[in-house]
Amino acid sequence: MYSAIFERKSIRKYDQTPLPDSELASIQAEFSTLNPLLSDLNWKIEIVKAASVRNFLGGNAPYYLSFYSEEDRLSYENAGFVLQQLDLLLHLRGYGRCWMGAARPKTAAEEDLPFSVALAFGNPAEPLTRTAAQFKRKKLDAITDCADPRFEAVRLAPSARNIQPWFFSCREGKILVYRSQSSLLMRLAMPTLSRVDIGIALCHLWLASRRVNLPFNFFVEEGAPAKDGFEYVGTVSDQS
Ligand SMILES: Cc1cc2nc3c(=O)[nH]c(=O)nc-3n(C[C@H](O)[C@H](O)[C@H](O)COP(=O)(O)O)c2cc1C
Structure with missing residues (x-):
């Protein structure tokens, strides 16, 4: 993941072709490898299709990673810590990603943990990387x-x-x-x-x-x- 830090960028143009179920399943398999900032917080991530998300600022990514967490003084910091690992991992796997502060799922998660924040993703329709000088x-x-x-x-x-x-x-x-x-x-x-x-x-x-x-x-x-x-x-x- 470390190397991705020096070349990643937010992607805002996406290919709309749906990802095969096997690819979505393999992204989901990464969730169990993620490290939390706080070990005693209850949280979960779901993959949500764009049609099930309201994004007040627009955006054309076909999928979102939706983060839900029990509330705590540091629950949003924990959300950023965990989802940023997916930002970097998905970058390394060739997906475009963009944090989306104005997006939220239309329906609540099954276990009713409150929604925290979302990261959009999909196949990119623009270059994935940049040089250090372009940051x-x-x-x-x-x-x-x-x-x-x-x-x-x-x-x-x-x-x-x-x-x-x-x-x-x-x-x-x-x-x-x-x-x-x-x-x-x-x-x-x-x-x-x-x-x-x-x-x-x-x-x-x-x-x-x-x-x-x-x-x-x-x-x-x-x-x-x-x-x-x-x-x-x-x-x-x-x-x-
Ligand atoms: C918590 C968070 C929320 C963000 N919300 C949005 C958003 O709603 N729309 C958007 O286009 N970019 C959003 N961004 C992306 C930032 O604009 C972007 O990360 C920043 O400008 C730095 O650019 P880079 O990601 O290409 O390095 C968000 C980023 C973060 C971390």
């Missing part, structure tokens, strides 16, 4: 004060409207994770999407840590230092 992202020092090569992968993470609402601060051997509160749009119109964004960035940090054999322990600390214009989300430690 439009903030500079490294705008997203972290850590001198740590793992943050290049974090810097390239996708986010709703490309806002990149994250800051990572290194203190006493730990990484403190913060979510920006500065954009009115983010606070009013998309408070849950910016939480999903944080989960996506944490997924990239986890993959970058795994690549250099560093443990990735995520937890919430009482009394973590505040940061102006940001909300503290949690802490990552590489101590096992």
Whole structure:
């Protein structure tokens, strides 16, 4: 998955030919390989056809991965962390994918877990990859004060409207994770999407840590230092 971080992009043009059932089944088989951010949360993913999804901003992907989760202080971060693994895995398998913040299934999931967020996918009708120079992202020092090569992968993470609402601060051997509160749009119109964004960035940090054999322990600390214009989300430690 790590290599996909450096070439993936959102795909917005799709081939409408339905995927064979065997392909959908093999995508579904990936679900059991995914790692959650939080181990004690109840969540599930469903493959939903576009006809069963309302997408308020349009989009022409033929399928959606619909994420449902029990509610928790960090359930949207967990959704971003888990579904971003599918964004990268499906990219490597040649599918186009695009996070869709304005899409939701027309009917509720069977077990009645609340819907969180969706990722559209299908066969792409545009190039799947791009070069590092084609990423439009903030500079490294705008997203972290850590001198740590793992943050290049974090810097390239996708986010709703490309806002990149994250800051990572290194203190006493730990990484403190913060979510920006500065954009009115983010606070009013998309408070849950910016939480999903944080989960996506944490997924990239986890993959970058795994690549250099560093443990990735995520937890919430009482009394973590505040940061102006940001909300503290949690802490990552590489101590096992
Ligand atoms: C949580 C989330 C919601 C998003 N919602 C939409 C959407 O509704 N429509 C859309 O076209 N793109 C959507 N995007 C895609 C972003 O615009 C895109 O990831 C960002 O501009 C960075 O571009 P890249 O994915 O090509 O790197 C969303 C992305 C995220 C992470």
